[in-house]
Amino acid sequence: MIETVREVCELGEFRFECGESIPNLELAYETYGEFDGDNAVLVCHALTGSAHVTGHRRGDTSGQAAAWWSDIVGAGKAIDTADYYVVCANVPGSCYGSSGPPTENPETGEPYGTDFPPVTVADWTRAQRRLLDELGVGRLHAVVGGSVGGMNVLDWAMRYPDDVRRVAPVATAARLDAQCLGFDAVARRAITTDPNWRGGDYYGGPEPDDGLALARQLGHMMYLSKASMSRKFDRRSAGRDAHREAFPADPAADFFPYRDVESYLDYQARKFVERFDANSYLYLTRAMDNYDLSAGHESDADALAAFGGEALLMSFTGDWHFTVEQSETLARAFRAGDGEAAHHVIESDHGHDAFLVEPEKVGPPLADFLDEGLSGRAITDTTEDDGVDVDFAPVHASLFPR
16 A cells, blocks of 8 residues: 655745745645655646645545546556655645635735735745755655646756756646747636636635636647547537527527537536636746746756756647647757757647546656666657757647648
8 A cells, every 4th residue: 555645734934936925835745655765756737736646535625636647646657656755746826735826814814815926937846845855855866747847847957956867847848839828818818807806806705717717718728639629529519408508598509509619618617617716827827928948048958957867858749739849949958968868759639638648658658767767668769869850740830720
């Protein structure tokens, strides 16, 4: 039986990158397995994830009872909790137990709301480092994460290059491009124009569920590829009865079809507003949008120059959110310094969600990397040693055709 610990750690006063501070930063975290002094693996969650990365959770009140990477983390799995001491912490600004907009401001006795300091990926990394200090973990065997969690991984390689042997940024990039920034801006506008948002001071009253639902629907559109959407939904109709039930006041319900893709997005939106906080969504998307690996440096390579360990970049051919080309750019940046890097491209048409829904493709190279480094048998580097590109599989550069 692998031991699982679920706790909230009080880290005391914490000064955020913006210069503001709070008197006591709390981090919700979970650990799995036993620490032997040399086997710690930090897993960084994606945008709306939690510390609950694997296993069952009874009596959970965080709103997210389901583990988000159980197919990858666990006994006998890619990140084997029988061998590694796995740590996952909910990032500051979120709403799954760590300090954020919904938590109580000790100075007022009310939720912080938008008085909570703006958070950055750097704040996440610094908070994780303090948590690990409290747990007695010094140098990490590895840091692993996908999507914005992959940005968190990159920040570890840049900020604490001597504290980690191996990093695995999955389905990520050094920064968001303009298209993704635009989608996130519209998602935030959906929240802030909801009349129930009230400047973020909605706790105890009606919440901006309509705005948050629209924001989540935009997110799902970003996470799927054209091929996966066609396969899942095509142009199929969910039926007019479903339309009337979902939108009883819609005068077009008896004429236009309510399609499967609409029904799916509406279902996902309803489930999301039950478990997530609108202000936290604003904070975390801002942190992701603001992240730029090269900030304060001459280039990405300069930012990673001090990292002397090994890096495994993993990307997916159908991911237009964080593309294969963006991962290859990161691989080159790692190679330009003291570190070694391989870029493993996975053939997939699932879109950005592939790192969550295709564990059979993610697990083998990740397991080999953790166990054997870049010499792992399942790792295939897509570039030559001199950095010259080989042919990539096609990538969806945009969700929409020109």
